[in-house]
Amino acid sequence: MMVPENRDFFEEGDEEESYGTVESMDPELYRATTEGDILEFARAMDHTTLDRVIYRTSACCVQLGPQKNTVLHIATSSGHYEIVKLLCNDLPFLVAEKNSKGDTPLHIAARAGDWSLVSLLTSCDSGEGVLLLENDEGNTALHEALGHRQQQVARILIDRNPNASYWANKKGKSVLYLAAEAGFSALVKLLMENPAGNCGVEGRFRSKSPVHAAILGKNIDVLRILWEKDQSSFHLRFDEEGTNALHFSANIGFLEGVHFLLCNFWGIAYQRNKYGHFPIHTAASKGDVDIIQGMLLHCPDSRELLTLEGQNILHVTAKSGNDKAVSSMLKMPELEKLLNEKDGDGNTPLHVATIYRHPRIVSALTWDERVNLELGNNNGLTALDIAEEYMETLASFQKRLTWMALRVAGAPRSLHTNVSKNTKTSGAGRKSKLENYKDKINVLLLVAALVAAATFTVGFSVPGGYNNSNPDQGMATMLAKVKFQEFVICDTVAMYSAIIVTVTLIWAQLGDLSSMQVALNLAVPLLAIALAMMSIAFMAGVYLVVSKIRWLGNVILVMGFAVVIVLAALFVPLCFLGSSSHRIFRWVSYFPFCLLLHAFGSYTERDELED
Template sequence: MDRRLQESVTRGDVQALRELNHLNENLMKQSALGSHSHNNNTILHLAAMLGHVDYAAEVVAAWPEMAAAENAELETPLHQASRQGHLEIVKLLLDTDPRVAYKLNSRNESVFFAACQAGRLLVAKHLAESFPALLLLEFDTELTSLHVAASSGYTEIVKEIVNRRPDLAWRKSPQGWTPLHLACSKGHLEITRELVKLDSDLCLIQDGEGRTPLHCAAIKGRINIIDEILSLSLELFEATTKNGETVLHLAVRNNQYEVVKYLTESLNMTKLLNMQENDGNTVLHLATAGKLTAMVIYLLKIGIEVNCLNGKGYTALDVVESDASNSGALAIVPALLEAGAKRCDQLSPGMRDIQQLVESSSRRFSEVSHRKALPWPNTTPQHHRTRCKNRHRASKLELQNEGLRNARKTVTIVAVLIATVTFAAGINPPGGFSQGNGKALRGDRAAFKVFMVCNIAALFLSVGVVNVLVSIIPITRRTMMKLMSATHKVMWLSTLFMTAAYIAAIWTIMPEDKGARWVSVELLVFGGGCSSVVFSGLAWLLVRHWYNKYKWRKAKLNRIKEESPHSSVSRVDELRMTRRNHDSSTNSDVDSSDHGYHLY
C-alpha cells in the first residue's frame, strides 16, 4: 500500500484521498487488491477499524465492490467495523452491499459473532434485527455467539441472543461446555440467572468429563453461583462426574476452602463428607494428598470419618505418610493422629470388612462402567495387611536411612572441628613458650602433662574418624549402622579427651593463690559435672535401647520355636535365621523409631 494513502486513511483525511485518487487512480485499485499489505487489509478495512465514517463513505462511493474485499483471514471491512463497534460504518457497508453480512472469516466466524465476542451491543442488536438469518449460520462452529458472550459477561447481548435463538443455550463446545458452564465458571451471576430462567434443566447438562455447571462453579470458588443454582433444587448437589466426584470432591481437590465451608455449614451437606469417588477417595483423602493443611483441619473439626479406606486400601494417614518429607505433612499428621486416625495395617479385620460394605454403598451415584480396577483385587485380607505393614516399615527404613546419612555428615564435621581445635592447642600450649629454649613454660606441671596426653588423644582419634568416614562409603544399611556405631563411640572418647584437655589447660594457667580456688571449683563442677551428666544420660539411653533389642530378639525367637513342626522351614534354616537376627539389629532398630529417636 502506498505510504501516502496509508497516512491519509490513518488520519481519516478525505481531501488527501481525493487528491491522491485524482493524481493516480491505480492507487485505489492496488488498495482494493491489498497486494502491498502484509495482511492484505484494504484502506476500507483500515477505515472501518479506525472508525473514519466519512473516509469509508468516500471509498465505497467510488468503489462499492471494495465493501466485499477480504484480507488474509477472509475478513471483510464489516468484520472490522463490527468488532470495533462502529455502528455507522456497519450501516454504511450493509447499505452498500447487504450480502457481506453473511460472509464468514477463515475461522467460520460471522460478523455477528465478532460483535458479540467484543461486547458490541448496539452492533449486535442491529445485525440481529436487520439480518436475523445471521444466527442460523452458527451450526458448524466450535463456539457460538452465546458461548463467547456468556463467557465474557455481556449480559445484554446474552438476553438478545436468548430471545431470538433459545436453542443455542443447549449447544455444546468440543469440550462439552454449554454457555451456562462458561458463565458459572467465570462467575457471571446475572447471565447465570438469565440462562436458568430459560430452562432450569440446563443445570443438569454434563460436559465431556461429567461436570455440571454447579461443578464448574465449585472448581473456581464461585459461591454466589453455587447459591443461585442450589436455590433451584438442593438435589443438584448429588450429581457426580464420570469419576464419581461430588461437588465437595471438586472443591477440595481445587483447594476452594470457602466453598467447602459454605456447603457444609450454610447448606448442611455433611452427608457428602464420607462419600467416595470411583477410586474410593473421600474428600479427606484428597485434602491429605494435596497437603492442604487448613482444609484437613477443618474437615476433622466438622467430624469427617478419618479411617475410611480408598480403593487401594489406604487411610488418609497412609496417604499423607507416603510423602512425609513434604513440609505440609508436619501439621497434618499430628492433626490426624489427634482425631484418631490409623494406618491401614492398624485396622482390625472386622472393621475393614464393615468399611468395605459402607464404601460400596456410598458409591451409589457412580456408573459401574467408569470404575477403575483396584490394584490387588484377588488378594486376601491377611495378604493386604501384610503389604500395608511392609509399606509402613519401608517408610520407617527410609526415614532412618536419611537420619543415618545426616548423622554421618554431622560426625565428619564435628571430627574435623575437634582435630582443628586440638591441633591449634597443641602447637600453642597453655602458659606459652620460653624465649630462650622454646620449651613450654609450664611443662613440668602435672596438669600440663594431663593436657598434652588428652589433647594428643583427642586429635588423633578425630583424625582417625575423619579418615575412616571419607574413605569408606557404605552401600547397605547394615554396613552404615556398623560404621556409625563404631565411629560414634570413638567420637565419644574424643570429646571426653578434649573436655579433659580443656580442664587441664585451665588448671595449668590458673594462679595458685587462695583467691582463685573458687574458679577451680567452678571448673570442676561445670566442666566435669556437665560432661558426666550428659554422658551418663546417653549411656543410660543406650543401655535401655540394647535391653529392648534383646527382648525383641528373644520374643521373635520364641515365636519361631512355637511355629508348627510341619513348617517348611528346616532346623538349619531356623538356626541361621536366629543367628542372623542376633547379629543384625535392623528390625529392632526400625521398631525403636516409634520413640521418635534412635541411638547407635
C-alpha cells in the first residue's frame, strides 16, 4: 500500500521530521476496515495500491496508522472475519507485521479471545513462525491468551504447535506460570507433559515459579498437578526475601494450600526467610489463627520456633496488633507456655503489645490470670514501666489507653523505676519535661478560671429570679423545688472545685517538677468534677424553666445525663487511675476503659502511622 499522496510534498529528512509528522492511513480504507464493509474495503484497496508484488518486496509501502497498525491489525481488533480472511489469502505477510507496541494481529486476537480469528491467522501460509513472535513486553500470543484468561484460545495455540518453546516474558512469567495463575489445570498438565513449552527458566529471563502462581490463584488442583509432575519446584524460593511456598500460602491466607504442603512436604515448615521468620511466624503476623492451628496440627513443635529476635508466635501476633487472634490464641492450651516467654530483649508478649501500643491486646493479656504482670525485661522494666515511659511527654490517646489497660489490671512497677526516672530527668530532658508540664498547667488554669467565673455569675442569676415582697424578699422564687436545690448544690460544687484547681495550679508554677506532677494529679480530677457539676447545674436550671412541657423536660434530662457520661469517659484516662488486683474493682474500672476503647479504637492505626 502507498502512503498518502501528500507524503511527496516533503523530501526525506525535511520538515516532516522536524515538525513530528506521523504516519496516517487512507481515510476511506480506514473507515471501511473498521466498519467491516468488504465491498468498500476492496474498492479502497484498489485505489491505494500499486501492485501486490510491491507488498511482498517493500514493507515501507504498507499503509500504517498513527500506532503503526496495518489494515490487518485494524480488521482483527474490530473482529471482521471476512476482511481478515481476505487479507490472509492475498497478503499473508501482514500476519507477522508489528505495531508500535510490538503486537501482531495474532496478539490482538488472542487477547480478545476470538478463537475463530486465532485459527484463521495461525493457518495462514506465512504464519508458521508467528506463534513465537513477541511484543514489547516479551509476550507471545499464547502469553497474551493466558494472561487474559482466554482458555479456549490458549488451547488452540498450544495444539497448533505443541512442541514450541516459549520463553518467559519480561516480567519473568512463563506460559506455565500464566496457566497456573489462571487456574487452567488441564493446560498446566498439558504443558508439564511437554517440557519444551515451559522454556525460559534458564533463558533470557529467569522464570517465576509456577508454584507461586498456583498459590497466588489459590488453586489447589493446579498445585496437585505441579507436585505430581515436578516436586523439585517446591524447593525454590519465590523472591529475594527467601519466601517459600508455605510462607506465601500463610501470607495470603490459603488454608487449603497450607494443609496440602504440610501433608506432602512438612519439612518446609522449618525454613526461615531473609528476616528469620518461619512460616508459622508469617501466619502469626497476619493473625490467621486457622493457619496457625493447621501448622501446629501437622508440626506441633513449630510452636517453639523463634525469630532471629528470639520471639515466639505470640510475640509476633501481639506485635501485629490483631487482638482477635491474640484472644483466640489465649484459648489454645498448647500455647500456655508461650504467655510469659521472653524474647532476646527480655520482653514478654505483654511487653511487646505495650511497646507497640495495642491497648486491646494489652487488655486481653492482662485479663488472663496466667500472664505474669510483674515480669521485667533485660532492663528491669515491667510492662507498666514501659507504658509510663511513653507518658513522659505529650502522649497520644492510644498510648494513654495502653497505660490505662495496665493500670486497670493492677500491673505493678519495678522496684527500680523511681531511681531510673530520677536519673533520666536531668539536663535537657528535665528542661523539656518542665516546659511540657507548664504548658499543661497553663491550659488547665485557663479552663479552671473560666469555670469559676461562669459558675459565680450563674450563682447570682438563678432560674426564676428573686421575691420582691415580704416576708421572703430576696429569696429565690423556686427555692422549694428539688431541681432548684440540685442546681444550687452543683453550681456551688463546680465553683469551689474550680477555685481549688486554680490555687493548686498557681502553687504548681512556683514549685519544681515533682510538685507540678502532684498538682496535676490533683487538679485534673477536680476540674473534671467542676465541669460535670456545671453540666448538671445547667441541666437542672433549664429543666426548671421548661418542665411544664413534659417531653421537652425529659429530653433535657436525657441529654444532660448523656453529656455527664461522656465527660466521665473522656476524663478517666486523664485522671489518676488507681490499680487493684481485686476482681470487682477491675470490673468497675474496666467499664470506662471499654467505652473509650470502642469509641477511639478505630483511630489507633492512624496514631501509629503519625508517630
